[in-house]
Amino acid sequence: MHGTDSSNVLTPTQLNTLARGLLEDTFPNVVVEGELGNVSRPASGHLYFTLKDARAQVRCALFKPKSQWLRFAPRDGLLVRARGRVTLYEARGDYQLILDSLEEAGEGALRRAFDALKARLQAEGLFDADRKRPLPAYPRRIGVITSPSGAAVRDVLSVLARRWPLVEVEVLPVPVQGAEAPPRIVAMLERAGASGRYDALLLARGGGSLEDLWAFNDETLARAVAACPVPIVSAIGHETDFSLTDFAADVRAPTPSVAAELLVPDRMEAATRVRRLQRHVDEAQLRAMQQRFQRLDRAALRLQAQRPEARLAALRRRQDEALRCLNLAMRQRLQRDEARLRHAGAVLRTTSPQRRLTQLRERLAALAPRPQSALARRLQREALHLRGLARSLEAVSPLATIARGYSILQRKDGGIVRSVLDARPGEPLDARLADGNLRVRVESASD
Numbered sequence: 001m002h003g004t005d006s007s008n009v010l011t012p013t014q015l016n017t018l019a020r021g022l023l024e025d026t027f028p029n030v031v032v033e034g035e036l037g038n039v040s041r042p043a044s045g046h047l048y049f050t051l052k053d054a055r056a057q058v059r060c061a062l063f064k065p066k067s068q069w070l071r072f073a074p075r076d077g078l079l080v081r082a083r084g085r086v087t088l089y090e091a092r093g094d095y096q097l098i099l100d101s102l103e104e105a106g107e108g109a110l111r112r113a114f115d116a117l118k119a120r121l122q123a124e125g126l127f128d129a130d131r132k133r134p135l136p137a138y139p140r141r142i143g144v145i146t147s148p149s150g151a152a153v154r155d156v157l158s159v160l161a162r163r164w165p166l167v168e169v170e171v172l173p174v175p176v177q178g179a180e181a182p183p184r185i186v187a188m189l190e191r192a193g194a195s196g197r198y199d200a201l202l203l204a205r206g207g208g209s210l211e212d213l214w215a216f217n218d219e220t221l222a223r224a225v226a227a228c229p230v231p232i233v234s235a236i237g238h239e240t241d242f243s244l245t246d247f248a249a250d251v252r253a254p255t256p257s258v259a260a261e262l263l264v265p266d267r268m269e270a271a272t273r274v275r276r277l278q279r280h281v282d283e284a285q286l287r288a289m290q291q292r293f294q295r296l297d298r299a300a301l302r303l304q305a306q307r308p309e310a311r312l313a314a315l316r317r318r319q320d321e322a323l324r325c326l327n328l329a330m331r332q333r334l335q336r337d338e339a340r341l342r343h344a345g346a347v348l349r350t351t352s353p354q355r356r357l358t359q360l361r362e363r364l365a366a367l368a369p370r371p372q373s374a375l376a377r378r379l380q381r382e383a384l385h386l387r388g389l390a391r392s393l394e395a396v397s398p399l400a401t402i403a404r405g406y407s408i409l410q411r412k413d414g415g416i417v418r419s420v421l422d423a424r425p426g427e428p429l430d431a432r433l434a435d436g437n438l439r440v441r442v443e444s445a446s447d
Contacts, residue, residue: 016090023095027086032058032097033105036078041067047074051082051097059096060084072104081105110210114217118244121219126226127247133231135251135263139199141168142263143192143230145185146204148173152235152256156204159257164264170198175215176205182218189221193228200231200263203245204256207238216243225249235259286420293418296398303393315389319382326375337364408432409440 010018034051041047045064050057060082074080084099104111121127142160146153148171160169174188175181185203192201203225205216215221216236222244225232234249235256246252253259341360398408409417410430417423423442431438 012093013090016088016093020088020090023086023088029083029085030097031081031083033079033081034058036074036080037076039074039076041074047102049074051080059094060099061096062099062102066100070102074102079105110214110217114210114244117217117219118247121222121244122247126222131226132250135231135233136199138265139167139263141170141198142200142202143170143172143198144202144204145172145174145188145192146202146256147176150176150206152204152206155255155257156202156260159260160264163261163266164270165267167264177208177212177215179215181215182221185215186221186224189224189228189232193230198230200233201228202233202235202256202259202263203249204235204259205237206256207241213237213241213243216245219244221245222248233259233263290419293416296401300398311389315382315386322378322382323375326378330375407438 032051034053034057037050037052037057039047039049045067047062047067049060051060052058072078081103082097082099083101084097086095087098088095125131144153144156146156153171157169157171160167172188172192174184176185189201189203192198203216205213213236216234225234225245225248231251232249233251233253234243234245235253235258236243236246239254242252251259251262253262341364408431409423410432411417412428412430415422417429423429425442425444427442429440429442431440
């Protein structure tokens with residue numbers, strides 16, 4: 001047997017102490033990512049667990065008070081990222097990690113990044129409600145920015161075709177997952193907004209994990225959505241999923257199908273509304289026509305009470321009387337002139353005939369136009385008065401109304417049809433127009 005130097009013999013405590021110092025000097029600060037297992041939190045408040053992957057595991061300890069500052073509840077199976085130093089528990093010779101911090105990895109880290117970016121963009125006013133634009137009531141063309149092979153685009157196209165077949169839909173294909181998705185979506189948004197072709201845009205993707213939807217939490221994409229000149233509806237994931245594009249868009253929809261419903265009206269509701277409006281228009285036209293007939297009846301009664309034929313006859317009699325008086329006055333004037341001429345002839349016999357004859361001729365020439373001028377002025381005044389009366393009669397005459405394009409419906413007995421209730425299907429009627437009468441027959445009557 002070989003001899004052994006007692007100075008090189010170590011006790012277990014010494015060995016573990018040397019190993020601990022070696023580990024702590026070599027690995028003073030490490031970051032390890034793995035899955036939690038055997039999570040234990042005793043009454044002391046310390047947290048003990050194992051950190052493992054598919055092929056190995058390591059014991060870990062997070063002592064109080066650091067264990068009380070965690071922002072999540074540790075549980076078995078949760079993916080975490082641990083930061084601390086490698087050491088060795090001398091009493092049992094156990095290799096372990098003494099941790100300074102513990103945080104969620106994977107979705108937890110993404111969630112923290114999401115919250116931080118959301119808070120920064122919100123502080124800039126990127127999500128303010130006053131910058132949101134309303135969607136068009138009846139869009140003519142919609143651009144759908146999504147994957148052309150996903151289930152979301154099929155749902156959107158189906159809903160749009162069912163609700164409003166008049167809308168033109170263009171699928172603008174982009175990747176919706178992965179590192180290349182955000183720049184491709186941004187480029188498509190910029191092209192669609194600059195083209196001027198679309199009344200609205202739909203940014204859609206089906207459901208998935210936070211990692212699957214992470215492309216829509218890109219800061220550049222969120223700013224492009226907010227800056228797009230066309231109203232945008234964002235429908236990313238399921239109802240419980242929220243992305244930064246949802247907050248930056250003008251409208252956020254819980255699913256792509258709901259987004260399609262928000263973008264277009266329902267054709268059945270629109271048809272019902274059109275029928276209701278048409279009924280209101282028909283009723284308004286009927287009321288207006290009834291009011292016109294009532295005014296026409298009142299005008300006819302006033303016209304009958306005023307008896308225009310009798311007034312015209314009286315005016316004609318007055319004109320005839322005026323003409324008779326004028327003729328009588330003219331005859332009397334001529335008789336006086338003849339008497340003066342006879343007197344002048346007698347004077348001529350006693351004075352210079354030639355001079356007196358000249359004077360009489362001049363006086364006769366001066367007096368001759370007076371009766372004709374007076375008669376013409378009187379006739380002109382009477383004609384102006386008659387034209388004024390004719391215009392007044394024409395203003396209230398039903399014939400003037402007919403001349404403007406209206407007609408009066410009469411039965412065979414001469415009664416006027418003032419309402420659809422006055423006409424019976426199959427009944428013949430006379431439609432009086434400006435240039436004659438038409439014989440019409442009622443096919444049906446509806447209110």
